[in-house]
Amino acid sequence: SQQGEEDPQALSIQEGENATMNCSYKTSINNLQWYRQNSGRGLVHLILIRSNEREKHSGRLRVTLDTSKKSSSLLITASRAADTASYFCATDGETSGSRLTFGEGTQLTVNP
Amino acid sequence: DAGVIQSPRHEVTEMGQEVTLRCKPISGHDYLFWYRQTMMRGLELLIYFNNNVPIDDSGMPEDRFSAKMPNASFSTLKIQPSEPRDSAVYFCASTLSSSGADTQYFGPGTRLTVL
Numbered sequence: 001s002q003q004g005e006e007d008p009q010a011l012s013i014q015e016g017e018n019a020t021m022n023c024s025y026k027t028s029i030n031n032l033q034w035y036r037q038n039s040g041r042g043l044v045h046l047i048l049i050r051s052n053e054r055e056k057h058s059g060r061l062r063v064t065l066d067t068s069k070k071s072s073s074l075l076i077t078a079s080r081a082a083d084t085a086s087y088f089c090a091t092d093g094e095t096s097g098s099r100l101t102f103g104e105g106t107q108l109t110v111n112p
Numbered sequence: 113d114a115g116v117i118q119s120p121r122h123e124v125t126e127m128g129q130e131v132t133l134r135c136k137p138i139s140g141h142d143y144l145f146w147y148r149q150t151m152m153r154g155l156e157l158l159i160y161f162n163n164n165v166p167i168d169d170s171g172m173p174e175d176r177f178s179a180k181m182p183n184a185s186f187s188t189l190k191i192q193p194s195e196p197r198d199s200a201v202y203f204c205a206s207t208l209s210s211s212g213a214d215t216q217y218f219g220p221g222t223r224l225t226v227l
Contacts, residue, residue, distance in 0.1 A: 092213075
């Protein structure tokens with residue numbers, strides 16, 4: 001099975017609300033990245049968190065990493081309709097170098 | 113930079129036909145990845161190259177799939193013969209170095225439909 005597993009699989013919220021997506025992985029990692037995919041498009045990098053970091057912020061994004069639980073969460077604050085997309089976590093593994101393993105993704109729908 | 117370029121964007125073909133997907137990575141990126149995305153299996157890594165050399169092709173589903181990178185600015189993924197179960201979106205991505213901390217830049221994908 002894939003290294004990263006996201007939950008929930010789908011999330012529907014109203015504009016202005018916060019959205020939280022979770023990712024769990026199985027083996028030790030060096031880095032964890034979050035990507036976004038709009039319908040019909042390729043994935044776009046959002047944020048990276050290293051294994052020695054616990055929290056990272058970028059604009060309305062907040063990522064946390066708990067290596068003891070092998071899990072990460074992505075929080076989008078004050079969501080907008082334009083945030084509607086699928087969100088994927090990707091892990092590199094301690095020995096996999098540039099090779100990333102992507103989770104199954106969370107489909108986020110933000111209703112206006 | 114124009115980003116990663118893929119062609120065609122859409123391909124519809126009949127079972128048994130040969131399909132060739134093309135990718136131009138971002139200039140200066142040493143790593144190129146081919147992924148396949150389906151609803152059932154998610155995003156799967158098929159193969160990746162470093163400096164035009166295939167490094168890991170363990171994700172290539174079977175011998176019907178082959179990939180080449182004749183130079184730093186061009187790669188192809190070929191399926192011959194194609195089957196309906198090959199229908200998927202195929203993405204190409206490139207990155208600068210071997211670090212897992214580097215961003216992978218994805219192309220827009222090729223949506224393949226095999227009838």
